[in-house]
Amino acid sequence: MTTTPDYNPATYTPFAVTADLSIFTVRGGVLQVLLVERGGDPYRGYWALPGGFTNPEESTDAAAYRELAEETGLDLRALNRERSGSERVHLEQVKTYSAPQRDPRMRVVSVAYMALAAHLPTPRASSDAAQVRWWPVEDVLGEEPEVELAFDHREILTDARERVRAKLEYTTMAALFLEETFTLHELWRIYGAVWGEMPLLSNFRRKVLSIPGFVEATEELTEGSPGPKAKLYRRGPALTFFPPLRRE
Amino acid sequence: MTTTPDYNPATYTPFAVTADLSIFTVRGGVLQVLLVERGGDPYRGYWALPGGFTNPEESTDAAAYRELAEETGLDLRALNRERSGSERVHLEQVKTYSAPQRDPRMRVVSVAYMALAAHLPTPRASSDAAQVRWWPVEDVLGEEPEVELAFDHREILTDARERVRAKLEYTTMAALFLEETFTLHELWRIYGAVWGEMPLLSNFRRKVLSIPGFVEATEELTEGSPGPKAKLYRRGPALTFFPPLRRE
DNA sequence: TAAATAGTGTCTCTGAGACATTATATT
DNA sequence: AATATAATGTCTCAGAGACACTATTTA
Numbered sequence: 001m002t003t004t005p006d007y008n009p010a011t012y013t014p015f016a017v018t019a020d021l022s023i024f025t026v027r028g029g030v031l032q033v034l035l036v037e038r039g040g041d042p043y044r045g046y047w048a049l050p051g052g053f054t055n056p057e058e059s060t061d062a063a064a065y066r067e068l069a070e071e072t073g074l075d076l077r078a079l080n081r082e083r084s085g086s087e088r089v090h091l092e093q094v095k096t097y098s099a100p101q102r103d104p105r106m107r108v109v110s111v112a113y114m115a116l117a118a119h120l121p122t123p124r125a126s127s128d129a130a131q132v133r134w135w136p137v138e139d140v141l142g143e144e145p146e147v148e149l150a151f152d153h154r155e156i157l158t159d160a161r162e163r164v165r166a167k168l169e170y171t172t173m174a175a176l177f178l179e180e181t182f183t184l185h186e187l188w189r190i191y192g193a194v195w196g197e198m199p200l201l202s203n204f205r206r207k208v209l210s211i212p213g214f215v216e217a218t219e220e221l222t223e224g225s226p227g228p229k230a231k232l233y234r235r236g237p238a239l240t241f242f243p244p245l246r247r248e
Numbered sequence: 249m250t251t252t253p254d255y256n257p258a259t260y261t262p263f264a265v266t267a268d269l270s271i272f273t274v275r276g277g278v279l280q281v282l283l284v285e286r287g288g289d290p291y292r293g294y295w296a297l298p299g300g301f302t303n304p305e306e307s308t309d310a311a312a313y314r315e316l317a318e319e320t321g322l323d324l325r326a327l328n329r330e331r332s333g334s335e336r337v338h339l340e341q342v343k344t345y346s347a348p349q350r351d352p353r354m355r356v357v358s359v360a361y362m363a364l365a366a367h368l369p370t371p372r373a374s375s376d377a378a379q380v381r382w383w384p385v386e387d388v389l390g391e392e393p394e395v396e397l398a399f400d401h402r403e404i405l406t407d408a409r410e411r412v413r414a415k416l417e418y419t420t421m422a423a424l425f426l427e428e429t430f431t432l433h434e435l436w437r438i439y440g441a442v443w444g445e446m447p448l449l450s451n452f453r454r455k456v457l458s459i460p461g462f463v464e465a466t467e468e469l470t471e472g473s474p475g476p477k478a479k480l481y482r483r484g485p486a487l488t489f490f491p492p493l494r495r496e
Numbered sequence: 497t498a499a500a501t502a503g504t505g506t507c508t509c510t511g512a513g514a515c516a517t518t519a520t521a522t523t
Numbered sequence: 524a525a526t527a528t529a530a531t532g533t534c535t536c537a538g539a540g541a542c543a544c545t546a547t548t549t550a
Contacts (some may be wrong), residue, residue: 013304014262017346017357056261056355060346096344096359098265098308107304109265109342109357185528203513205530210511227528228520243491243511434500451540453503458538475501476547491538 016108019063020051020153022094022160023071023115025134026177026193031164032134034071034120035147042104043150049157051110053104060111064091066218071132072120089117090176094163095156102152114160118177137161138196166192170244172214175235181218183230184208195247207245213238265312267450268299268401270320270342271363273382274425274441276350279412280382281405282319282368283395290352291398295383297405299358312339319380320368333373337365338424341403342411350400353387362408368427385409386444416442418492420462429466431478432456443495455493461486 023034035047050071054063068091090114098109139146141158149157168174174190175182184205192198199207207213213236221229271282283295298319302311304447316339339361346357387394389406397405416422422438423430432453447455456462461484469477 013266015302015357017263017265054263054346057348059348060344060357093343095341098302098359100305100307109263109302109308109359111346111357183529199512201515201529202515202531221514225523225528226520226526228530230443230529242494246490246512331527429503447539448541449502450504455539473501474499474547474549476503478502496541 009172013107016106017054017060017106018051019054019060019108019113020049020156021064021067021071021113021115022049022157023068023117023120024161024164024177024194025039025117026139027134029189029193031137031161031193033137033161035133035135035140035149036071038150046150047140047147048150049112049153050132052126054111056087061091061093063111064093064111064115066216068115072117082213088176089115091115092159092163092171097152097156099152111158112156112160114163116164116173116176138165165194165247168245169247170238170242172211172235172238175215181220181232183222183232183233185230187215187233191245196248199245204245211238211241212236214241219245253449260353264354265302265308266299266356266358267302267308267315267361268297268358268404269312269315269319269361269363270297270405271316271365271368272385272409272412272425273365273368273440274438277437277441279385279409279441281385281388281409283381283383283388283397284319285379286398294398295388295395296398297360297401298380302359309339309341312341312359312361312363316363326446336424337363338421339363340411342408343398347400360404360408362411364412364424365419366427406462409410413442413495417492417495419460419488420461420483420486420494423463428481429468429480431470431480432463435463435476435481438495445496447493452493459486459489462489 021034025032025034032051036050038044038046038048050067051071052063053069054060060065068089092115094112095115096109099166100107102110103107135147137157140149141154141161148154164173168191174187174194177190177194178186185201187208188198188201188204191204198204215233216236218232218234220232222232223229256308269282273280273282282298284298286292286294286296298315300311300315302308306314316337340363342362343358344357348355350358383395385405388397389402389409391440396402412421416439422435422442425438425442426434433449435456436446436449436452439452446452454486463481466480466482466485468480470480471477
């Protein structure tokens with residue numbers, strides 16, 4: 001914008017702008033991401049990150065929220081508003097991808113977002129998407145991927161996963177993967193699922209409890225499967241902390 | 249992109265995509281940013297971040313490099329390539345801004361970058377920019393700003409400054425603000441200029457020297473102004489370190 | 497001599513990392 | 524009984540923070 005003189009509406013090549021989402025959850029102790037199977041060309045039959053074109057009257061943030069709601073069936077903006085203060089779903093912008101040939105049809109600039117949430121409802125297939133399902137991220141980004149992603153979505157997902165991993169080091173977001181109340185053991189397993197490695201549980205407990213506002217104890221106890229009854233915690237008001245938790 | 253069905257080339261409203269830059273340097277112990285005075289409407293006479301439209305055949309990264317070269321008169325990609333390994337100028341994407349009314353003329357999505365470098369040549373005015381000059385960031389973002397920025401550039405600059413500040417905590421970038429060789433005292437003053445606060449010099453020295461590859465000692469000494477001759481260092485190969493340096 | 501700079505040394509306290517230990521519930 | 528979980532405790536070591544101290548050069 002702003003300074004260069006070379007804008008001429010008659011000749012300036014227009015861009016399409018999309019918001020693409022890496023929506024993460026943890027199921028069965030495994031980090032998973034929501035993918036849609038493409039029903040049309042290009043990349044028909046490939047899996048892709050959910051996303052869509054930004055409308056003329058909305059920001060890409062709004063487009064991302066809209067897409068998230070469409071894919072998951074939840075109005076997350078309203079959901080976050082209603083429980084003022086502590087959000088249920090976290091959505092944040094990660095990076096923008098703009099290589100000229102990234103979409104063979106036309107010039108598309110994609111603003112990538114990452115979202116994380118607990119127990120989202122089973123997604124419903126949308127009109128042009130053959131399927132929608134959760135994929136273990138390791139099955140997508142691992143050594144021998146079971147899926148090949150469309151466009152540059154493998155790169156986008158890689159960056160988004162790194163963002164989530166990094167954010168668990170110094171934010172309290174991990175608790176968003178869990179229900180309203182949870183045990184420290186469950187929180188610890190979230191870190192394992194996201195990082196692919198676990199800090200020592202005993203040290204992890206000490207660290208989390210030493211951070212003011214990360215978790216707050218409740219009166220309740222679990223009806224454990226194997227093991228003693230565990231104390232249940234809920235999210236505290238803290239969003240970030242220092243010093244961070246460490247990965248290798 | 250990718251999944252939603254609602255793209256129709258005949259009706260889809262096009263976006264313009266720009267790359268806008270917060271180019272930082274430290275002069276006279278003060279963090280400064282390069283601004284251009286707008287020569288045309290809207291916001292005629294206001295100051296703005298340098299930037300411009302992305303061309304049809306380039307990425308926004310390429311557009312940012314091009315704008316940086318145009319504003320500073322340096323071909324920074326070539327400069328960085330030629331001294332393989334250690335770059336002279338750092339450029340990185342910060343965030344994308346897309347509020348629908350951010351440019352009154354049309355729908356413009358701006359991908360914001362931040363750059364930092366030492367002693368860039370005095371900028372030359374470009375065709376439609378009345379003036380180009382370095383501004384102390386405090387004069388722009390401080391309590392009583394001396395300039396009002398065009399568009400949402402105040403928000404963009406605020407985010408860019410926070411990015412630089414954060415990056416000095418755990419990267420070796422600070423040395424990019426200095427010449428090829430520098431004293432630890434000079435490096436320390438860079439931190440003061442960027443953070444607006446100084447760690448204790450003695451602790452800072454110990455920390456920097458304890459980080460493998462942050463700085464490498466040379467044989468040379470300064471011809472000091474007041475004070476003893478100081479050892480000169482150059483940048484080492486390390487890019488990041490842990491644990492980080494801390495701000496308040 | 498004052499002022500700014502250069503450089504070293506020291507003490508304390510926090511907290512991470514690596515364990516060991518004990519107890520409690522389920523299968 | 525075996526196993527997974529819950530919870531606490533202990534020891535060591537790295538490193539941040541706060542200072543004191545000395546020395547060197549120029550104005």
